[in-house]
Amino acid sequence: MDFDLMVEVTPLLIRAAWVTIDISSRAIFFGFFVACGLVFLQTLRFAPIRWFARGYVSIVRGTPYFVQLLLVFYGGPSIGLRLDPVTCGVVVGAFNIGAYMSEAIRGSIESVDNGQTEAARSLGFGRAQTMFYIVLPQAASLMIRSVGVLAIVLIKNSSLVSIISVVELTYQAQRLIGSTYKPLEIFTLSALMYIVIIYAVMGIIELAYRRATRYTTQ
């Protein structure tokens, strides 16, 4: 192992790691709104809108993220959709995680006991009030972990945006290897950085989950 080299390239990799964090957090943030939109569309009476939302989710879940990325970045311009690499990474990431998240959100809403809804309705609360005061607060704590897992998958998948030449952690590592021919050192470093990022996120998720479910423990 060439430790001198590792020390030398660390600052460059840390800067690239920030790009990874930046792209991922933006994708997760916007993805949440995509997910809420999809959940909302699936509650509507008008069937074709529900079918559209379901179909969208199925297509995203049934195709590799990598292909989605290539399709939008290279195929997009032919229909006038020209995105710079970073924007493309964020947008595809958001629409990808949004589909998965919508399923997680829907699942957690459905797993709130129906007795909760009945109790609220029996007091005179309307549908929307019941959702807002009773179901969503409970669903929110249930969805923290499942959404957290999706966030972690997205951070790992963000390495794939290197293919559209976004200078994030993986792409930077490849570039450095191109000039130094030291793949073991550099990929080891970048793997360590992924671990730091991912365990930090896992810690945040766990804290949020515990805080949100305080009421269930003595």
Place this chain on the structure above:
Amino acid sequence: MSTEQQTATPMVEVRNVHKRFGNLEVLKGINLTVDRGKIISIIGPSGSGKSTLLRSVNNLEVIDDGVILLDGVQVNRPDMKGMAFERHINHIRQNMGMVFQHFNLFPHMSTIDNVTLAPRKLKGMDKKAARELGMEQLERVGLAEKADVFPNWLSGGQKQRVAIARALAMKPKVMLFDEATSALDPELVEEVNQVMRSLADEHMTMLIVTHEMSFARDVSDWALFMDGGVVVEESAPDKLFSNPDQERTRNFLQKHLENNK
């Protein structure tokens, strides 16, 4: 039911109610009157339709035919659609307290918030007044000291008493009890029964679906035995529980007695 009450509007009136789940008819033309301040108990085997009937009274089950009235106002309104019916039924339900077998307390809120949520959000009561009202209701069920704990810290009996307080906080005209003690350990049943007795002493109008025969006998003014979606027999509780006219009622009570030996 006594003659002097018959001129007044009954608190709850159920007329010829039918309810089907698919091809299965679970209520086959039920009639029932609950006069002001009276307590009616409904007993019967599981699957007899007694819970469905109770849930129909506040429209948690939507009936297929018949009429249900609360204090002279029609609860089920097949003529109303969408938001208009929503507004109507939400308003009606504010006047009916319901207590469930599995309590259904809101686990993410403290006991006092469980009790005050509806008065605050539905009646626009301010926080201070709501807390006063909530504490009053919790005192009524003997749980004022548990105001600021979460429901998961309470025993089953305590949970059910909070659920009763929550329903009472809306100052309902009638209380509906759907097997309120069936999910409780035997030693916790009595504390809930006591609360229900105290409501009876205050002349709260109550419609009770129960498996507690001796409690029903003690507390009710009138008792119904349901089986197979019909009211098989109804009478004063002393008669129904000790000397029923119908063979089916006798068999049911006999079986129940044997199971509880």
